[in-house]
Each structure stands twice: as C-alpha cells, then as structure tokens.
Amino acid sequence: MKNFFDLSFEELEELLAGLDPRPFRTAQVLRWVYTLGADDFRNMTDMPVSMRESLAGLCDLMPLREIERSETRDQTVKFLHILEDGEMIESVLIPEDGHNTLCISTQSGCNMSCAFCETGRNPGGRNLTTGEILAQIVYAIRHSGDRLNVRNLVFMGMGEPLLNLESLQPALEVILSDRGLNFSPRRVTVSTCGWVPGIIRLATEGPDVNLAVSLNATDDKTRSKIMPVNRQYPIGSLMDAVGRFPLKARSRITFEYVLIEGVNDTQEDVLRLQKLLKGLPAKVNLIPCNENFSGFRAPSEEKARAFQDSLYDYGVLATMRKSRGQEIGAACGQLKAGSARKQHD
Numbered sequence: 001m002k003n004f005f006d007l008s009f010e011e012l013e014e015l016l017a018g019l020d021p022r023p024f025r026t027a028q029v030l031r032w033v034y035t036l037g038a039d040d041f042r043n044m045t046d047m048p049v050s051m052r053e054s055l056a057g058l059c060d061l062m063p064l065r066e067i068e069r070s071e072t073r074d075q076t077v078k079f080l081h082i083l084e085d086g087e088m089i090e091s092v093l094i095p096e097d098g099h100n101t102l103c104i105s106t107q108s109g110c111n112m113s114c115a116f117c118e119t120g121r122n123p124g125g126r127n128l129t130t131g132e133i134l135a136q137i138v139y140a141i142r143h144s145g146d147r148l149n150v151r152n153l154v155f156m157g158m159g160e161p162l163l164n165l166e167s168l169q170p171a172l173e174v175i176l177s178d179r180g181l182n183f184s185p186r187r188v189t190v191s192t193c194g195w196v197p198g199i200i201r202l203a204t205e206g207p208d209v210n211l212a213v214s215l216n217a218t219d220d221k222t223r224s225k226i227m228p229v230n231r232q233y234p235i236g237s238l239m240d241a242v243g244r245f246p247l248k249a250r251s252r253i254t255f256e257y258v259l260i261e262g263v264n265d266t267q268e269d270v271l272r273l274q275k276l277l278k279g280l281p282a283k284v285n286l287i288p289c290n291e292n293f294s295g296f297r298a299p300s301e302e303k304a305r306a307f308q309d310s311l312y313d314y315g316v317l318a319t320m321r322k323s324r325g326q327e328i329g330a331a332c333g334q335l336k337a338g339s340a341r342k343q344h345d
C-alpha cells in the first residue's frame with residue numbers, strides 16, 4: 001500500500017480523479033489529513049462510503065509504527081518509529097514557552113561521523129522518503145491534538161538534511177503550503193553540518209526557510225577533528241556559501257556551537273568566532289555538550305557563561321540552549337535509533 005504522504009498534491013488529484021472527478025475532493029481529503037489530523041479514511045464523514053473504502057485500500061495514513069515512546073519530567077517526548085523495511089528513526093517533541101518544537105529526522109542513520117554525535121556513530125541507514133519525513137510531523141501533530149500545538153519544525157534529528165534534498169524539498173512544499181501543513185517559513189529551520197553543495201542548492205532552488213549551521217569549532221584543524229565534513233569543505237568555503245544564502249529582512253543564520261571542554265571553549269575561540277561572523281546577520285546558539293559515548297564534556301557553567309558574555313562584548317548575539325531530553329537520550333547529538341535497530345535485528 002502507498003504511503004499517503006509520498007503523494008504530491010498533483011498525484012493525489014490524479015488518484016482521486018479516478019474515484020470521483022469533482023475537483024473539490026482533493027481539498028476535502030487534504031483538509032481531513034493535514035488540518036484535522038485524520039488517521040483513517042473511513043472517518044471522513046463528508047465523503048461517500050465507497051470512496052472512503054477505496055482510499056483505505058489504496059493509501060496508508062499511518063505509515064510509521066511507533067515502537068517506543070519516552071517522556072521526561074519536562075515533557076519532552078521522544079518517538080522511536082519503525083519503517084516498512086525495518087529501519088528505525090526518532091523524532092523529538094520539545095515543549096517551550098507554551099508551544100512545541102518538533103525535531104525531525106531525514107535519514108535513518110548518518111555517515112557524517114561527527115565525533116560528538118550518537119547518530120554518526122552508527123553509519124548506514126538510508127535517506128527517508130518525502131512521505132516518511134512528513135509522517136513524523138503528522139504523527140506529532142496527532143499526538144499533541146492540534147496542528148497549532150506544534151509551532152516550530154527543526155530538521156536537526158537523525159541525518160544530514162542537505163544530503164537528502166530530493167525528499168526534503170517536496171516535503172517542505174507540503175509543510176509550507178496552505179493546502180498542506182501551512183507552516184510559516186519563519187518557523188521552519190534546516191540544520192546542516194556544513195554540506196556546502198546542499199547549502200548552495202537550497203539557496204538557489206529554495207524553498208525559503210531558515211538555515212542553521214552546526215559550526216562547533218573556529219579553526220580547520222579542530223573542526224576537521226570533530227567534524228570530518230570539514231576536510232572536504234573547510235570553514236572558508238562554508239562561510240562563503242553561508243554568506244550567499246538569501247535572507248529575508250530581519251532574519252539571521254543560526255550557528256550551532258556545541259561547547260566542549262578543552263576543545264573549542266577558549267577566549268581565542270571567541271575571538272576567531274566573532275571574526276568569522278563579522279558582517280553576517282548571525283546568531284550563535286551555544287549548546288553545552290551532552291554526556292554520551294564520546295567522552296566529551298561541557299565546560300563548567302561559569303566558563304560557558306563567560307564564553308557567551310565575551311561574544312556579547314563583541315556584539316555577537318549568543319543564546320545558551322537549555323538541554324532538553326537528556327535523561328531519555330533525546331537531546332542534541334543523542335539520537336541513536338541506529339543502535340536500537342541493531343538490538344531489534
């Protein structure tokens with residue numbers, strides 16, 4: 001059976017035309033699925049029963065099977081889903097100031113091998129389809145009861161999103177369309193480890209969403225050590241590509257910076273970082289390193305705060321991200337459905 005979310009609007013139109021040629025049927029189905037969160041065609045009560053039955057036999061509205069759900073005291077929820085072929089992915093719903101941010105995966109593993117990341121520790125996996133990306137969002141919306149309860153989408157889960165633009169771009173079209181999930185582009189962020197060809201392609205082809213760059217070091221030697229992508233695309237070429245990314249008025253590129261004790265947390269790093277960002281509409285998101293297999297640790301709170309303050313002194317906007325979901329392995333760099341996959345094999 002076909003994953004419903006793999007159908008483009010045009011393909012859905014074609015499919016429905018074979019059942020009922022009247023054009024309003026497409027809008028009706030899209031509203032049920034994306035606005036009302038329907039998970040069964042049989043519940044689409046304003047459509048003929050025969051049509052609902054036919055659709056139920058053709059398309060799957062529940063293509064993800066949840067096999068585990070964990071929740072922290074602060075109500076961060078991590079979903080572990082199994083896909084049709086046995087691959088596993090995680091997505092994380094993070095409550096913040098009365099709304100939710102959903103962190104979505106684009107691959108079922110990652111080959112970029114960032115030294116601080118659990119996902120990168122389990123190379124392999126595959127690109128997700130457009131439908132598998134969209135289904136994570138719809139699933140989380142159903143869980144939270146209303147589309148409006150999920151306010152921000154961040155492509156920061158498992159995988160490097162810009163290595164899967166084939167699936168990501170059509171998914172973004174549905175996410176941003178008022179026929180689909182109707183998110184504002186300001187609420188959607190694609191995060192990259194620095195895959196320069198992907199940044200250039202997204203900048204050229206769109207769609208227009210926020211860009212976050214996981215920077216994590218201020219010199220090539222250190223960055224190549226903790227992020228192998230830097231050997232192929234060093235900081236100079238990365239900053240060059242980022243500098244050409246089209247930005248709307250008042251928007252900024254976010255630079256994620258995982259603070260690691262003794263690796264990237266010195267005052268020399270502050271100095272180099274502010275130089276790299278000079279002239280760019282940028283903000284820095286400091287993330288004290290989460291404890292995991294890597295042996296890396298976050299600097300003391302005092303040192304992290306001093307790093308942030310020094311950036312401020314140079315006029316660089318820097319926020320410190322509160323770590324969420326650590327106790328269930330849902331925090332930044334902790335997603336590891338790949339190892340769950342091995343356990344379930």
Ligand code: SF4
Pocket residue numbers: 110111112113114117118119120121157158159160193333
């Ligand atoms: S940080 Fe992102 S790009 Fe790097 S290994 Fe982890 S999932 Fe892959």
